[in-house]
Amino acid sequence: DGGITQSPKYLFRKEGQNVTLSCEQNLNHDAMYWYRQDPGQGLRLIYYSQIVNDFQKGDIAEGYSVSREKKESFPLTVTSAQKNPTAFYLCASSTSTGRGEQYFGPGTRLTVT
């Protein structure tokens, strides 16, 4: 089956710990994205990558980091510097940045206490 997988579905961490969220796609898409969703806030772009070994900050990149060493993988690290990390994180991919439909993974709900 083609698609995007995110793991885990639920993640719990203590404040002060870094945590890495997984995102894998087998759609052969060049572009990948990370969004954060909070109630009533819609989707806000954290980072995006147009091609392997390249990525750009989105609108709310502070406290996050990413890597794109393989076409199919785009992990997101939520660092201890992120002041309000509890949220629903969505990964997406598309054939070309911005101009095609984005396919979303099922999301990871991160809770930091």
Place this chain on the structure above:
Amino acid sequence: GQQVMQIPQYQHVQEGEDFTTYCNSSTTLSNIQWYKQRPGGHPVFLIQLVKSGEVKKQKRLTFQFGEAKKNSSLHITATQTTDVGTYFCAGLGGSNYKLTFGKGTLLTVNP
């Protein structure tokens, strides 16, 4: 930066009533996309509009892109309980590669 405003934030209808959500951008858009997110789920692509004044239909759903390419609407005729969810518009500006999402309209349908 580019902003995309979407109204209303919430809409509750009786089954069979119509529903419309509106999207306005602060800048001219290259294209606009619409997504639906069911409760507890992830956004799923519905459609993309590219041309000024474009109108597209998918069964009971009608999508419009304004003449100035700064606004768009989604209209659902005769809502059903399966239409429940949050509808997002997302606009692509002319000179960047980032989609900017509206905050969405949560539609609930009373059977």
